[in-house]
Amino acid sequence: xxxxxxxxxxxxxxxxxxxxxxxxxxxxxxxxxxxxxxxxxxxxxxxxxxxxxxxxxxxxxxxxxxxxxxxxxxxxxxxxxxxxxxxxxxxxxxxxxxxxxxxxxxxxxxxxxxxxxxxxxxxxxxxxxxxxxxxxxxxxxxxxxxxxxxxxxxxxxxxxxxxxxxxxxxxxxxxxxxxxxxxxxxxxxxxxxxxxxxxxxxxxxxxxxxxxxxxxxxxxxxxxxxxxxxxxxxxxxxxxxxxxxxxxxxxxxxxxxxxxxxxxxx
Amino acid sequence: xxxxxxxxxxxxxxxxxxxxxxxxxxxxxxxxxxxxxxxxxxxxxxxxxxxxxxxxxxxxxxxxxxxxxxxxxxxxxxxxxxxxxxxxxxxxxxxxxxxxxxxxxxxxxxxxxxxxxxxxxxxxxxxxxxxxxxxxxxxxxxxxxxxxxxxxxxxxxxxxxxxxxxxxxxxxxxxxxxxxxxxxxxxxxxxxxxxxxxxxxxxxxxxxxxxxxxxxxxxxxxxxxxxxxxxxxxxxxxxxxxxxxxxxxxxxxxxxxxxxxxxxxxxxxxxxxxxxxxxxxxxxxxxxxxxxxxxxxxxxxxxxxxxxxxxxxxxxxxx
Numbered sequence: 117x118x119x120x121x122x123x124x125x126x127x128x129x130x131x132x133x134x135x136x137x138x139x140x141x142x143x144x145x146x147x148x149x150x151x152x153x154x155x156x157x158x159x160x161x162x163x164x165x166x167x168x169x170x171x172x173x174x175x176x177x178x179x180x181x182x183x184x185x186x187x188x189x190x191x192x193x194x195x196x197x198x199x200x201x202x203x204x205x206x207x208x209x210x211x212x213x214x215x216x217x218x219x220x221x222x223x224x225x226x227x228x229x230x231x232x233x234x235x236x237x238x239x240x241x242x243x244x245x246x247x248x249x250x251x252x253x254x255x256x257x258x259x260x261x262x263x264x265x266x267x268x269x270x271x272x273x274x275x276x277x278x279x280x281x282x283x284x285x286x287x288x289x290x291x292x293x294x295x296x297x298x299x300x301x302x303x304x305x306x307x308x309x310x311x312x313x314x315x316x317x318x319x320x321x322x323x324x325x326x327x328x329x330x331x332x333x334x335x336x337x338x339x340x341x342x343x344x345x346x347x348x349x350x351x352x353x354x355x356x357x358x359x360x361x362x363x364x365x366x367x368x369x370x371x372x373x374x375x376x377x378x379x380x381x382x
Numbered sequence: 383x384x385x386x387x388x389x390x391x392x393x394x395x396x397x398x399x400x401x402x403x404x405x406x407x408x409x410x411x412x413x414x415x416x417x418x419x420x421x422x423x424x425x426x427x428x429x430x431x432x433x434x435x436x437x438x439x440x441x442x443x444x445x446x447x448x449x450x451x452x453x454x455x456x457x458x459x460x461x462x463x464x465x466x467x468x469x470x471x472x473x474x475x476x477x478x479x480x481x482x483x484x485x486x487x488x489x490x491x492x493x494x495x496x497x498x499x500x501x502x503x504x505x506x507x508x509x510x511x512x513x514x515x516x517x518x519x520x521x522x523x524x525x526x527x528x529x530x531x532x533x534x535x536x537x538x539x540x541x542x543x544x545x546x547x548x549x550x551x552x553x554x555x556x557x558x559x560x561x562x563x564x565x566x567x568x569x570x571x572x573x574x575x576x577x578x579x580x581x582x583x584x585x586x587x588x589x590x591x592x593x594x595x596x597x598x599x600x601x602x603x604x605x606x607x608x609x610x611x612x613x614x615x616x617x618x619x620x621x622x623x624x625x626x627x628x629x630x631x632x633x634x635x636x637x638x639x640x641x642x643x644x645x646x647x648x649x650x651x652x653x654x655x656x657x658x659x660x661x662x663x664x665x666x667x668x669x670x671x672x673x674x675x676x677x678x679x680x681x682x683x684x685x686x687x688x689x690x691x692x693x694x695x696x697x698x699x700x701x
Binding site: 234311318342 | 667
């Protein structure tokens with residue numbers, strides 16, 4: 117887990133300091149040196165417009181971090197409200213909200229994100245919105261399931277007996293106790309959001325040029341696979357590094373929490 | 383009391399009816415969401431069909447002919463009644479029936495999805511079993527690392543890498559297009575590797591759980607060779623949870639095909655969906671999204687039924 121946290125910290129640092137660390141302006145073109153391979157001046161080479169790939173990858177890190185954090189924040193907020201409402205109140209609220217979740221879940225994978233991105237138009241803000249509109253359902257189901265179990269606990273009965281209203285019950289008693297699996301899900305959710313944003317940009321439905329996005333860089337590099345394989349290699353490695361780090365961290369967090377829950381049961 | 387076989391058949395029929403009834407409001411919700419999503423797409427489809435320089439009279443005539451000037455509730459009602467008749471409308475771009483265009487592309491996507499599924503099972507099951515029978519060893523760690531790598535590698539990067547190696551450098555396989563079994567290998571591998579990574583973990587954890595059961599201990603106590611214990615007793619029971627994962631992941635295969643088909647110019651439904659979105663072809667977008675969603679719903683229904691057929695405990699719960 118510490119390795120995962122270390123690399124995540126490194127990614128966050130690069131994302132924040134990226135523009136300061138970039139050796140060149142990520143938007144500066146040099147058409148005479150288009151498709152140039154890695155060199156002592158341009159460590160990762162140059163793209164078709166002569167822009168420095170390392171600088172664009174460092175700038176792209178900030179985009180990816182922003183997408184990951186904002187998407188998880190928005191979809192988590194929506195998901196917690198919906199899931200908590202459905203789980204605590206039950207009845208028709210639960211039925212209506214869970215049928216809505218089922219409708220969204222009937223759209224597999226990124227299909228809904230593609231549809232939303234097409235409706236909203238390609239831009240960074242709309243990508244985040246599209247991913248959030250797709251991502252809340254997982255959190256809603258998770259929170260609902262956790263609350264269905266937690267609401268039967270004695271501390272909840274005691275809180276109700278002391279006069280706690282529903283809002284207080286959710287905020288002070290239920291949410292803190294169901295936080296752990298939500299954090300695990302959020303870690304995987306961030307990885308998913310970064311890959312999906314890159315997928316949308318790859319398809320031309322996400323971040324638009326000249327803003328550096330790892331997915332768009334990969335898409336541009338596809339036409340020059342034989343001539344300049346570095347155009348696809350380095351952005352791909354960047355995505356792989358970040359997503360592996362988040363997935364590894366999520367795995368370790370889940371293992372830790374499973375061990376804790378087993379200990380508590382004993 | 384019904385005879386046993388009749389009882390099972392009765393339970394399965396009731397389960398099928400319950401699932402189908404549940405699916406109706408979900409399908410209605412999907413249709414509604416798709417309709418309103420598509421009608422929110424900016425841009426006028428009349429511009430697309432006639433060009434922005436077309437005369438206003440011509441634009442209005444075409445808009446009226448396509449009922450695009452009707453109020454949204456009326457268009458929605460026409461859309462729903464068309465769906466019930468199986469009429470998905472006509473493509474704004476080509477004029478061909480949408481159902482015909484989807485039917486022409488659908489087999490290619492199914493071929494790709496099933497091939498990817500087969501490849502993922504061929505990769506995942508042996509590695510998952512190998513890892514489970516050697517827990518907490520370097521082999522196990524290697525398998526888990528491979529799984530982490532497979533789940534993290536984006537398919538829009540993996541595809542071009544495979545093309546670079548196998549098509550360009552080695553010249554073993556075609557770069558793109560659909561023609562012969564050789565053309566299927568790279569797209570199916572690109573699509574299947576991510577799923578195989580998940581299945582490695584699922585196979586491993588499922589088998590690890592099963593080998594702790596008493597009947598496995600009994601098999602070992604009888605003196606059976608370890609290979610027979612694992613393959614004949616443990617593994618068939620470990621397969622059951624894999625059904626659910628495969629069913630859920632089939633949807634991911636269908637949507638992953640959008641990117642894979644784009645990379646390999648595979649003439650499937652995914653690529654058609656993307657082209658329809660890019661050209662604002664409302665009826666075609668609706669039809670494609672519906673076809674993919676309904677396939678996913680049907681695949682999940684089938685998995686639920688297979689699961690119930692394979693595991694009597696699930697049938698009891700359903701009763």
